[in-house]
Every structure is written in C-alpha cells, then in structure tokens.
Amino acid sequence: MNIQNYVLGQWVSGKGSEYEARHAITGASLGHVSSLGLNYDDILAYGREKGGAALRAMTFPQRGLMLKALALYLQERKEAYYSVSAATGATRVDSWIDIEGGIGNLFTNASLRREFADQPFHIDGAPVKLSAQGTFLGQHIMVPKRGVAVHINAFNFPVWGMLEKIAVNLLAGVPAVVKPSEFTSFLTEVVVKDIVSSGILPEGALQLVSGKGHGILDAVQRGDTVTFTGSAATGMRLKSQPHYLERGVSFNLEADSLNAMVLGEDAEPGTPEFDIFIKEATKEITIKAGQKCTAVRRVVVPADHLDGVQATLAGRLATTVFGDPSLDGVRMGSLATQLQVERVRSSVEALAAENEIVFGRRDGQGEAKASNPLAGAFFAPVLFRNERPMQNLSCHSIEAFGPVSTIMPYRSLEEAAEIVALGRGSLVTSFVSADRDAVRQFAWRPPTAMVESTSWTPLAPKNLQAMAPPCPS
C-alpha cells in the first residue's frame, strides 16, 4: 500500500519509495511514501491558476462559510482520524490536540468572516486625508496574493499543522500545497481524502505532497508564500536561498524554540499557583511525549524553591505511565518514529555534558507499558537540573524534541527575564504568579526576541496561532 499525493486534480503514487511509514507502537508497516516524479512547476501553477482563480472570486463570508462547512464535515468523521492517529504513538489526548485542535482552527477562522465585508478583498481602515482639500486621499485595500502558499510541515501535527495553515490562506483567497512530514503523512492523507471527496473546496485550492517533496521550493515564484515548520538548521538553509530574496517570497520559519516557564517568587509551595505550575510543567513534558513546538524546555524557578520543584516534578513524572496508549493507565505515548528516538537521545547526550540528570536516564530507557516495548518508539521522560543557567548555556539552545526539560534557578525577576532571553526568542514563555506587579514587570521587560515573531500568512486577520498554542487546558 502506498501513501498517495493529491496533485493536479488526482491521487497519484510517487515513483518507488522514499520512506516506509511504520506504526510507532508496534513497528508494523503502514505503507510506502514517495513524491518522486512529481512536477512542482505544474503543481504550483495549477494551484495559482485553478485554485487561486476560484478562491479569489469568492467573498470573505463565502470563504468563511466554506471553512465552516469543511469543519463540520471533518468533525463528523473524526473517529476515523483518531484510529489512524494512534499509529503516530499518540494518546487520545495527544490526538485530540492534533485532530480537534485542527478542526477548531477551521471553526475559528470561519468565524472571522464576520469581520470582513461581503467582498473578495478587504478595505483596511478609514480613508486618510493627505491634502488639505481632500483631493488626495489614502485608502488601503488588501487583496489576495496571486501566488500559492506552500506549507512544509512538521511530523508532530499531521492534521493541525495542515488545517491551521490552510484555514488562514483559504480565508484570504489563496490556494495551498501542503507537504506534511513523510513520517506521519499517512494521517494527513486520510484527512485530505475526505476533504477532496467532500467537494467543499474548489478544485486546486488544496494539493498534497506526501513524500519528501525534493525540489518543491525551486518552483516557488514571486507572490508565493512559503511556511516551514521544523528544525532550525533545515529552515535556515531553505530560507537563505537567494531566489527567495530576489523574488520577494515571504518565508515564515517556525523552528526550534526553547520555551520557558517561570515560577513567580510569590508562588511558594502550598499556593494554588505552585500547584498550577507543577501540573502544567508535567503536562508540557509528557503531552505528545514532548513533541510540541510550544512544549516547555526550561523550567525557571526561584532558587529557594529549586529543590522543592525538582522533587515534586520528579514525583509526578515517576507516576506517569508511558507506553502503548491503547492499554489502560498509559498517560504518555511514544515518539513518532525510531529516528526520533535516536535524535532525542543524541540531544539528551549533548545536554548531559553540562546539566545533571535528576530524573530518568540519558538513553531514554524505562518501563514502557506495551506488549512489545522494543518495537515501539518509546523514550522515557528526562529531567535535567542546571545550577548555573547564566554560565552553562547548552540548555538555552539545544532542543531535545521529546519528554525532556531542564529546571534552573533564578535570584531576581530581572535575572529570570535574562535567563529567558538566552533562548533568543521563543514561541511561548509562561510566568506563573498571583502578584500583578510582578506579572506586569516581567511582561514589560521581555527578552529582545519576544517581539520578533511575525504572522506568517498572506492577509492573516489575526495570528491566532501565536495566541492559542495547542493545549487542551
């Protein structure tokens, strides 16, 4: 069985095999993935011309209602996606983030149609009088870009990663070509099969490249948009291609993020805030086995409470059963692939050079609850402790993309902000406190890079992604 591509209006298999997808818990083959032989010049042109023309002719409310219809359609079929999602090593809760989080994103963007007039374009703000007599007025209008959005997605959210991106470009009247990771595209394929069957989107508005997609970015032209979610190294290599600069292609890179969670000085053990902090930190480490771009990698706590937080957190991790989510009591699943096990292990090794392991083992071995623990991509939680976060810096740059986090002390609110800033920009930083002044002070002295994030979409009405990390809270 092959995982297929949907391009130029039909489902096609690539030549040969680029990757054999496997069930993350059992190791069973799920089929071969390939996008070899696809013609990306044709595929992107088809999107721009066929899909783009149809979408541009629709008004914002029409596009919004289309998204709503799609969301309702997928919601009815969600149980099928949960079944397939289990093969990614996900628990029900993990799959909920991916599947219903993704569908929720369609609903949210659908609702935004009410902020737009019944026009295919958007009148942005009031006219501005530029000459004394009003003979020279300024009026911004926003129109759909005539290009195509090419989304290169990460393996950890095969459904949400697609839906959160296309929701915005479809509302804006721009077609998409989605290239999920070949590791989990078997799930994206199932959802796209339903989307295509539904007939809700105009033909050409969505195409799917299930394999590695080598060469897809060479076909990108002026007016296209590229989004990349994945590793910083790959992203930087792709972003710096000269033809993007020359063609003015907007490129959005979402890569490694050393997210932090800071416990306020007031939030001592025994306070509700302390309990919230421990609960959320535990969730951040274990949900999706830590495979979230927004997962907390740095747990920053007042020096006085470092031991207390460590003991409490380690206690919670010790009672978290991990293994095969189909078995009773399992709260944390596996990583997505055996390759990820190797990658996380390698990052843990690197972190262990200057951070002390206070829970777990550097090889990720542990008591996985599964009928065949050796077959699954299991990795047990690891908690590091870094006594000197201003000197030992690897925890601020190495992201182990699994159930791995580092606790570290701070001595003043200012120092906490400096520690956070060492991550050089994060998707998320949490500050847990009931002290309004401290919250204000911390938010108002943010690390430089906290204001660097930009919204990635053509005509995005609001960057809801930045506000709503995929957390089932």
Add this chain to the structure above:
Amino acid sequence: MNIQNYVLGQWVSGKGSEYEARHAITGASLGHVSSLGLNYDDILAYGREKGGAALRAMTFPQRGLMLKALALYLQERKEAYYSVSAATGATRVDSWIDIEGGIGNLFTNASLRREFADQPFHIDGAPVKLSAQGTFLGQHIMVPKRGVAVHINAFNFPVWGMLEKIAVNLLAGVPAVVKPSEFTSFLTEVVVKDIVSSGILPEGALQLVSGKGHGILDAVQRGDTVTFTGSAATGMRLKSQPHYLERGVSFNLEADSLNAMVLGEDAEPGTPEFDIFIKEATKEITIKAGQKCTAVRRVVVPADHLDGVQATLAGRLATTVFGDPSLDGVRMGSLATQLQVERVRSSVEALAAENEIVFGRRDGQGEAKASNPLAGAFFAPVLFRNERPMQNLSCHSIEAFGPVSTIMPYRSLEEAAEIVALGRGSLVTSFVSADRDAVRQFAWRPPTAMVESTSWTPLAPKNLQAMAPPCPS
C-alpha cells in the same frame, strides 16, 4: 571643512576623506566627508543602551509630544535648511518636499500618539477567550524592540529620508543610527546639529554617520532593525548577509521601483482627467529632476491616445526651463552629483536600445539655464516611447533615476494591469479615470507584487509612508 558624525554623544570627524561633497549647481567644494575610524559596535551599543533605555521609559503620548516639539523646533529653522538644500541642485519646491515633508512626517507621527494609551507599551486589541471558562485568555501587547534601528538612506532625501524613518522608531521607543548618503549628508548634518542642540531627544536616541559607514551593518545584532533605501543591487547584497537571517534581524529594503501611471480609457483628450494626467506626469518627470523613488517611469495610455499624450507631454517638457533654481523661471534643477549624471546617462543608453527617444537626447544634453552650465550636474528630460511593452521589456526593469520616463500603449484594461505587473512590484501605481467601474476593476486586478510591501518599522502603527508619497500636490 569636514562634514561630521554625531556618535557616542559627540561630534567627530572621520579619518581622512571618503568623499568631497560638491555644490550640484556650481561645483564648489562643500567639505570632506568621512566616517573612517568609527567603532560601530560601540555606537550601536550606545544607542541600544543609553538612547533605548530613555525612550522605553517614556509613554507613547510623551514620545509623541517629543516629536511634536521637535517638529516645531525644526520648522522655525527651516529657512536655513532651504539654503543648504540649494546645494543639492534642488528648486524651492524640491526642497519643500524634503524639508517640510520631513517635518510634516514628524507632526503626523506625533498626532498618532492619541491612538495609544499613556503607557510605554501598547495593548493590541481586546483579550481573546481561548478556553470555555475564560481561564485561558489571549492578549497581545506590543513593546519596543530592545535593539537599535539602523537607517541607510538614499541621497535624494537627506532630510525627509531621516525624519520619516526616525519619527516611527522614536514613537515606538526605539533609538536610531542614521547613515544618510555621503553625497548629501552635508544637509542632514545641519539638521542633526539643530536636533542635538535642541535637547529635545534623549541622548543616544539619534546618532549620525555622515560618511560611507563601511562596517556598520556588521555590528547589527538580534533585535535590531535595518532599513535600506537605495539601489536594488546594493540592497540585495546587504539583505542576503547570512548573519541577518541567523540573528532574525528585520531588514526593510526599498529599492528601484518602476512606478506606473495609467490613463483610463474614458479619459480622452479634453476631459479634466486627461489634463490631470498630463499635469501630474510632467511633474513626476521634472520634480526633483526625477530623483524620487515614487517618480513615474512608465506612462501607460490607451493605444488610441498614445500620439496625443506624447505630443502634449513633449510640449510641456519643451517649455520646462531647467538649470540653476536661483535664476528666474527655472522649474527643474540639477541631479545631485556628477556621478548621478553618469549613472542616468548609462541607464538612458540602455533603455535606448529598444525604446525610441521622442523627446530629449540620450546624452542628457540641453539648454541648462545657469551661469556655468558645464559646472552643474544637469540632465535634460528624456521621453521614450515603447510601442510593444509586452515584448520590449527593458523599460520594466531599468530605472534611470532622473527626468526620464517611457510612454507605452495598452489595448484593454487587463493588458494595462499586465503591463504594470511587469514591473514586479512598485511603490506607486496611479490610475486616472472618472469611470468608477474601471477604477474598481483595475484596483481589484492588481499585479501580484502590489500586496508584497510590508511596513518596515518596529511597532509602526500605520505605514503612512506607503500612503503618502512625498508629492506637493
């Protein structure tokens, strides 16, 4: 006499001479320019730390009132700037755009303070409810970037180029280092001398590098902003430096723009729209001797009216006296430097390979009204005609940055839009018509790149630059 730099709290001369500035009309020396020997790591750090700290502590209304006070202060001294500006080859009207346009920009940004609360940061929009019970809310806040804005400006607007950029970063609470072109920094220097003397800006909020500034961009760090106005080739070279991508530096590039002006099919000779079109096209060619980033380079008219527009426009250009603006009757001044004469001549040569000259000479020679025509950087207007704008493409990519434009025919509104799009993105396109449907249709079928422009500033409330090209209309 040396043109000086204002850095680290003092006025200093660079080592030696990088350039000898000359009066554009008389050729007389204005002094030597140099920024050799400046330490940009120190200069940028000084801006970030000293200027940035002071600006961040101010609220938006305070920053706005500071801009207003500065605008009033400079307005009182404007006649001194007109005197110096004459040495750039500018007429009174040309100088008005630069000087009072720049001061007007300060006033406009000062007024925008009313859109912000009395806080150093900005609460962006209403909270968004992200969980059912309201325990998870989203609220964007916008804070000043902790870096410095480095503005690399073009020679054609030594005052406006500085003020329009710093107005925005100062309102946003971000310090600036301005590097005007060494060709006309003698005027920027005079204005900055007054700004510094006024004591209105906190020390460190504005520094001036008058010379070539070699190495300034190497000192740029994460959190800084770079804006570049100038040639596309230089801009692209600067923008593609790997350390900007790595450091996530926002880089705004404003370069060559083949702006177009389109005459509607309804605007026949004899209509008010036709007269407006001819009047504005003439102004666009002659004001500032065509040295405006927004100047019209492509005059796109219905095929039936091509001869009529050509004859009328050529007639107007024939009666436009150019030369020394201090002499009676002179309506168009000189280019800024002899180097610009060479550059414009070279571009005209290139354009002449496939476009017919229907007014003027390819060497730019003509009857300059001046006591010593050979001493000034004069270039006479040139009008090209391109019968086949879809085939002869050089007029869509070669910008002669002087009083040079090309007229060309179109046969349908759709074709007009395609012709405009061949410029691959422009700062300005004008469509002159009294036919509302045609205006709507033209605006709604814009070239791909019209929506590509982005606002360049940290925390810019509105990109007024895009709405208000510097036209004294």
